[in-house]
Amino acid sequence: MSSVTRPPRLTLHADTAADLMTDNPISVPQDATVRDTLSMMLDRDVTAAPVINDAGRPVGVVTVTDILVHEREVGLPVGVSERVAVTGRLKDGYEIELADHTTVGEIMTAGVFSTTKDRSAAEVVADLLRYKIHHLFVIEQEVIVGVISLSDVLRRLKP
Numbered sequence: 001m002s003s004v005t006r007p008p009r010l011t012l013h014a015d016t017a018a019d020l021m022t023d024n025p026i027s028v029p030q031d032a033t034v035r036d037t038l039s040m041m042l043d044r045d046v047t048a049a050p051v052i053n054d055a056g057r058p059v060g061v062v063t064v065t066d067i068l069v070h071e072r073e074v075g076l077p078v079g080v081s082e083r084v085a086v087t088g089r090l091k092d093g094y095e096i097e098l099a100d101h102t103t104v105g106e107i108m109t110a111g112v113f114s115t116t117k118d119r120s121a122a123e124v125v126a127d128l129l130r131y132k133i134h135h136l137f138v139i140e141q142e143v144i145v146g147v148i149s150l151s152d153v154l155r156r157l158k159p
Contacts, residue, residue, distance in 0.1 A: 007159075008159035009159070010157040010158065010159060011157070011158060011159070012121055012122075012125070012153070012156055012157055013156050013157070013158050014121040014153075014156045015120065015121055016117060016118055016119060016120060016121060017115050017116065017117050017118070017119045017120075017121065017124050017136075017138055017146075017148060018117040018118070018138070018146075019121060019156070020121055020124060020148045020152050020153060020156060021117070021138045021145075021146030021147060021148045021152065022146060022147050022148070022149070022152055023145065023146050024145070024146070025046070025049065025050065025137070025144060025146065025147035026040070026044055026046060026049050027049055027050045027051070027052045027058070027144060028040070028049045028050070028051050028052070028062060028104050029051075029052060029054075029104075030051050030052065030053055030059060030060070030103060030104060030105030030108070031103050031105060032103060032104050033100070033101060033102065033103055033104075034067055034070055034100060034102045034103070034104060034107060035100055037049070037062060037067070037104050038064075038067050041064060041067075047063060047064045047065075047134070047135075047149075048061055048062070048063040048064070048134065048135045048147075048149070049061070049062055050112055050137055050144050050147075051104050051105060051108045052144075056143070057142055057143075058112040058114075058137065058139070058144055059105075059108075059110065059112075060105070060108035060109055060110045060111060060112065061108060061109050061111075061112055061113075061135065061137075062104045062107065062108045062109070063109070063134075063135075066107050066108065066109065067107070069107075070102065070107045074100060074102070112137050112139075112144075113127070113131055113133050113135070113136050113137065114136065114137045114138065114139040114144075115127065115136050115137075115138055115139070115148070116138065116139065116140070117138055117140065117145070117146070121156075124136060124148055124153075125153060128148075128150065128153070134149060134150050135147055135148070135149050135150075136148045
């Protein structure tokens, strides 16, 4: 009989949400345009951001998926304005720009799944699985201080 060598078992090297989280996630005002938000998310390489109201309190979450769904429904390329040449009405070289002025407050997912820094890492992973979410925000005194993404969890898995 030949013995099969198995790869080492992975273990989550984190005790609490604080061990998993990325500090100071970017947030987006609810009146920011989808176009500006997408640009910011691409520049900062994030796939989700909490949406905050005028008082700085979280009211929802916007994801790249939300933006893609919006783009599909509207039919106007998000992040890139559609330029239309109008023949006979405008002088040569002039165009009309059809811009999408939708705000993230209009397309966000209302509500924020959150946890506290002292919650156990096992409970955080269980919450991500139970709620079928990719991001869990860490809140202290009604302010978002961190975010835990699936990537954050995977980074802490080690043999």
